[in-house]
Amino acid sequence: MVPLGKYVAATLVLGAVASDSFNVLQHLGGNGQWFPGPDITGISSDVPAGCKVDLFASFSRHGSRYPDTGAYKEWTDLYYRIQAAGNLTITDSKLAFLSSWKPVLTDPDQQIAQLSTTGYKELYDMGATFRLRYSHLYDYNTNLTLWANYYKSSPRVRDSARLFARGFLGPNATDLGTIYALNSSDSRSFMNSLATSDLCPTYSDSGGSPYKDTWDSHYLPPIQNRLNGHIHGSFNLTQTDVSIIPYLCGFETQITGGTSPFCSVFTEAEILQYEYAQDLRYWYGNGLGTDVEKYMMLPVLDGLVQRFVDGPNKTYVDEEGEVFKPPRVMVSFTNDGQVNQLIAALGVFDGEEQLPAAMIPENRLFRASNLVRMRGTVGFERLSCSSSSSGSAGYGNGSRDGVYIRIVLNDVVYPVAGCKSGPGSSCPLAEYRKIVKGKLAEAGNFGKLCNVTDSSIPSNRSNVTFFTNPDLPFAIIVKP
Ligand SMILES: *[C@@H]1O[C@H](CO)[C@@H](O)[C@H](O)[C@H]1NC(C)=O
Ligand SMILES: *[C@@H]1O[C@H](CO)[C@@H](O)[C@H](O)[C@H]1NC(C)=O
Ligand SMILES: *[C@@H]1O[C@H](CO)[C@@H](O)[C@H](O)[C@H]1NC(C)=O
Ligand SMILES: *[C@@H]1O[C@H](CO)[C@@H](O)[C@H](O)[C@H]1NC(C)=O
Ligand SMILES: *[C@@H]1O[C@H](CO)[C@@H](O)[C@H](O)[C@H]1NC(C)=O
Ligand SMILES: *[C@@H]1O[C@H](CO)[C@@H](O)[C@H](O)[C@H]1NC(C)=O
Ligand SMILES: *[C@@H]1O[C@H](CO)[C@@H](O)[C@H](O)[C@H]1NC(C)=O
Ligand SMILES: *[C@@H]1O[C@H](CO)[C@@H](O)[C@H](O)[C@H]1NC(C)=O
Ligand SMILES: *[C@@H]1O[C@H](CO)[C@@H](O)[C@H](O)[C@H]1NC(C)=O
Numbered sequence: 001m002v003p004l005g006k007y008v009a010a011t012l013v014l015g016a017v018a019s020d021s022f023n024v025l026q027h028l029g030g031n032g033q034w035f036p037g038p039d040i041t042g043i044s045s046d047v048p049a050g051c052k053v054d055l056f057a058s059f060s061r062h063g064s065r066y067p068d069t070g071a072y073k074e075w076t077d078l079y080y081r082i083q084a085a086g087n088l089t090i091t092d093s094k095l096a097f098l099s100s101w102k103p104v105l106t107d108p109d110q111q112i113a114q115l116s117t118t119g120y121k122e123l124y125d126m127g128a129t130f131r132l133r134y135s136h137l138y139d140y141n142t143n144l145t146l147w148a149n150y151y152k153s154s155p156r157v158r159d160s161a162r163l164f165a166r167g168f169l170g171p172n173a174t175d176l177g178t179i180y181a182l183n184s185s186d187s188r189s190f191m192n193s194l195a196t197s198d199l200c201p202t203y204s205d206s207g208g209s210p211y212k213d214t215w216d217s218h219y220l221p222p223i224q225n226r227l228n229g230h231i232h233g234s235f236n237l238t239q240t241d242v243s244i245i246p247y248l249c250g251f252e253t254q255i256t257g258g259t260s261p262f263c264s265v266f267t268e269a270e271i272l273q274y275e276y277a278q279d280l281r282y283w284y285g286n287g288l289g290t291d292v293e294k295y296m297m298l299p300v301l302d303g304l305v306q307r308f309v310d311g312p313n314k315t316y317v318d319e320e321g322e323v324f325k326p327p328r329v330m331v332s333f334t335n336d337g338q339v340n341q342l343i344a345a346l347g348v349f350d351g352e353e354q355l356p357a358a359m360i361p362e363n364r365l366f367r368a369s370n371l372v373r374m375r376g377t378v379g380f381e382r383l384s385c386s387s388s389s390s391g392s393a394g395y396g397n398g399s400r401d402g403v404y405i406r407i408v409l410n411d412v413v414y415p416v417a418g419c420k421s422g423p424g425s426s427c428p429l430a431e432y433r434k435i436v437k438g439k440l441a442e443a444g445n446f447g448k449l450c451n452v453t454d455s456s457i458p459s460n461r462s463n464v465t466f467f468t469n470p471d472l473p474f475a476i477i478v479k480p
Helices: 004-015 069-085 093-100 117-133 156-176 211-228 239-243 245-256 268-286 298-310 336-345 429-443
Strands: 051-061 144-149 177-182 329-334 377-385 402-409 412-414 475-478
Touching: 051 117, 051 298, 051 336, 069 245, 117 156, 117 245, 144 156, 156 177, 156 329, 156 475, 211 239, 211 268, 239 245, 268 336, 298 336, 298 377, 298 402, 298 429, 336 377, 402 429
Parallel strands: 051 329, 144 177, 144 329
Antiparallel strands: 051 377, 177 475, 377 402, 402 412
């Protein structure tokens, strides 16, 4: 039903990332489709001279999707209220579409909560892009192990891993790929899954409250008044309606492949206010503005760092004597909450001030739009550097032989706060390990942090073994 022309138009909107043009789709917090960058750190993502990436890992949110049930109800509620209002006189041409607007889902019963077509495209592209970028870490026509959260509300996380695998592995993906979907509700998976908060009773995502509520009550009423001033008849936009306009912009655009009319409703300044509301949602929901939630993915990070310390050639033997050599491209998929918790654990944002509820700090590094958008990805590169192997060019004085880690958020290198002495502002791996161990010590015992009282949960254990042991009883095998 969507003409090719419309699709191309949407791609062009995304493509127009030139620094002087404002692209609303890149300021929608968690509700925008994927785009690379922006390059706000000024660090080249080229592999530094004298170094090679010898191990890569990533953790991604699922790709673009249809709305969940709750969000879709908000759309249909708006639709029915507009319909019930009868004739409206709308004096702003950017709002004129409202009278004839209909939610864009063609088959909501089947579509709700699933990946959308733009999601398919993002994941195939991602798979092929990673294959091209890390081709030296994968041998032609060989098996690849991947990981996914077994998200029980929808197959979208597993499906993201499947579509990625098809883009990465090509026509033989079904034979070559094996996805371990970790059941985070299984008590044996305590702090050893891709959704560790599921077994943590003290975990509570406040959605950014009370900070986001304060900000909402500050920025939304003026927009509501402005818009309602243009609508005459027996209908007014509620504050909730107004708060979902950018959400509708992001979702309708990626679902239809054409730019949603909702994208023109907010002014640029208003979109930036919405973007900040999204920052507050993540920062105070399960990010660095929280006390329990921010630690949830720390064990996973610790397990990954251990894997990086072990190096690309290490093989692991489980209790039954089975040998496993993890791939050198280690890709995992989960949901935005977990990606945001991982981002909180990284150390990249440790130098940031807590976000204020009453004003936008213009120079903040933490912007949800650049982090947890659909298919938002935290990448880790292990850099093996040797000044002798490629001449000494680019190194200046002092040897930088050794192993480093570099964190790449949606294709942009972000330095670790207080640890960027390595090539290309990378962090010496041994130093990064210390930083992560320090955070683990700060978090303390996870059984205690989570107030685990269920005796079937191994609450003393907080080390991650899923990267190195494919035989875990709570892993469900999914094929691409
Ligand atoms: C809406 O406007 C049309 C044309 O102006 C009119 O025929 C119709 O009766 C109006 N409907 C309502 C519900 O006011
Ligand atoms: C798929 O695997 C088969 C069996 O190993 C091989 O003959 C074929 O070339 C592979 N296809 C591609 C596209 O590499
Ligand atoms: C590759 O994976 C398949 C399962 O999809 C398995 O049967 C086969 O033994 C694996 N090959 C190797 C070399 O591990
Ligand atoms: C995940 O684990 C829970 C708790 O043990 C169980 O009820 C559920 O059936 C499991 N899910 C799958 C897909 O195996
Ligand atoms: C819309 O809001 C205005 C201003 O608050 C109010 O006067 C009007 O009665 C409202 N209309 C409807 C249909 O709720
Ligand atoms: C891993 O093994 C390959 C092939 O033997 C070798 O070239 C490489 O240097 C090894 N990497 C490390 C970090 O030991
Ligand atoms: C821990 O859980 C128990 C049992 O659910 C409850 O009684 C207790 O208040 C909780 N403690 C804390 C600190 O949350
Ligand atoms: C494990 O936790 C239980 C209670 O949760 C405690 O009694 C026990 O001493 C702990 N064991 C270890 C080895 O820490
Ligand atoms: C994981 O934790 C358990 C229990 O604390 C411990 O026995 C085991 O050695 C740890 N494994 C690793 C790889 O650190």
